[in-house]
Amino acid sequence: MQFAKHWAAALDDYAIDLAWSPDGLLLAAAAQSGSVTLFDATTGAEKHTLAGHTDGTNCLGWSPDGTLLATGGQDGCVRLWSPATGAQTAEAKLGNAWVEHLTWQSSGAQPSALSTPLLFAAAGRKLVAIKPDGTIAHAFPDAPKTISALAMKPGGATLAAACFGHVALWKTSDFSAFKEFPYGNAIYALTWSPDGRWLVAGCHDNAVHLWAPAEADLELHMSGYETRLKELSFSSDSKWLATGGGRDACVWDCSGAGPEGREPLLLPHDARVCALAFQHSHSLLASGSAKGEFTLWMPTRKNPMVAEVTMPSAATRFAWRGDDALLAVGTEKGQVFVFKTA
Numbered sequence: 001m002q003f004a005k006h007w008a009a010a011l012d013d014y015a016i017d018l019a020w021s022p023d024g025l026l027l028a029a030a031a032q033s034g035s036v037t038l039f040d041a042t043t044g045a046e047k048h049t050l051a052g053h054t055d056g057t058n059c060l061g062w063s064p065d066g067t068l069l070a071t072g073g074q075d076g077c078v079r080l081w082s083p084a085t086g087a088q089t090a091e092a093k094l095g096n097a098w099v100e101h102l103t104w105q106s107s108g109a110q111p112s113a114l115s116t117p118l119l120f121a122a123a124g125r126k127l128v129a130i131k132p133d134g135t136i137a138h139a140f141p142d143a144p145k146t147i148s149a150l151a152m153k154p155g156g157a158t159l160a161a162a163c164f165g166h167v168a169l170w171k172t173s174d175f176s177a178f179k180e181f182p183y184g185n186a187i188y189a190l191t192w193s194p195d196g197r198w199l200v201a202g203c204h205d206n207a208v209h210l211w212a213p214a215e216a217d218l219e220l221h222m223s224g225y226e227t228r229l230k231e232l233s234f235s236s237d238s239k240w241l242a243t244g245g246g247r248d249a250c251v252w253d254c255s256g257a258g259p260e261g262r263e264p265l266l267l268p269h270d271a272r273v274c275a276l277a278f279q280h281s282h283s284l285l286a287s288g289s290a291k292g293e294f295t296l297w298m299p300t301r302k303n304p305m306v307a308e309v310t311m312p313s314a315a316t317r318f319a320w321r322g323d324d325a326l327l328a329v330g331t332e333k334g335q336v337f338v339f340k341t342a
Helices: none
Strands: 003-010 015-020 026-031 036-040 046-050 057-062 069-073 077-081 088-093 099-104 119-123 126-130 136-139 147-152 158-163 166-171 177-182 187-192 199-203 207-212 218-223 232-234 240-243 248-253 265-268 273-278 285-289 293-297 305-310 315-320 326-331 335-341
Touching: 015 057, 015 315, 015 326, 015 335, 026 057, 026 326, 026 335, 036 069, 057 099, 069 099, 069 119, 077 099, 077 119, 099 147, 119 147, 126 147, 158 187, 187 232, 199 232, 207 240, 232 273, 240 273, 240 285, 248 273, 248 285, 273 315, 285 315, 285 326
Parallel strands: 147 187
Antiparallel strands: 003 335, 015 026, 026 036, 036 046, 057 069, 069 077, 077 088, 099 119, 119 126, 126 136, 147 158, 158 166, 166 177, 187 199, 199 207, 207 218, 232 240, 240 248, 248 265, 273 285, 285 293, 293 305, 315 326, 326 335
């Protein structure tokens, strides 16, 4: 496999989020200071620089059809932008708390009364569903604590929302709550397996917790990590779950009865793992350490390391393009690197 740097660019601050447009032609990169830049995927040229959020941008997300880019900021606002013109098209004010989590529905899963998918946004204890024109379609009851993670189940029919003490599952069709999983600690990250079987939480108590909501509420728990766990990524076939939480990236086999009681594959790093991402359709895993080491792995191989790169600073985000041909890497010093695989 060939792996080489395709282009590089610089933001004016820490790269807090990255996302490829659905058609793969644009890369959106958010600087923590507030601005958001849209880069041409082929050349790395800046297509538009969006004002973002004056007090700082926290997150971004493309609508499924690619006609809108949503951003959430420290000003308590969600803003919607046209990637074609770079202009802001709508805004929703959620209050004074930071907007830290955004997720769109998948196409085709929206309520029948709506013609386009909804955007779900969390700020503090508030969770809302937003229409593409910026109006609030639904405001959910306030969570008991600050919402710390959102995850849309593949297919878009179920939204998981975590806060200290529990994870709630909501139907996106009628906004009703239909299940709640108690958990006696803080949760920092949520992800669904691509097949929708597993809902996984990265937790403050140095553990990873799994639920299988459709299987009599099956729960699994793996503890003993070095640090609290924020990094989670599933392989495209839902078999392998990669987790951070220390100097090793732990890769768990989630097939059959699941990973509890099995020994994980340990992928070593020179410092704490700070970012992880499996490809969308293939089996490469990207992982980065706090010292700037960036590695590609093939967990199914006897010798899993494929490539290793040393960067000027630690990775903050990995983003594989939809076709897996390009990998974008954001760093603590605001660099954006795009690598090509073939």
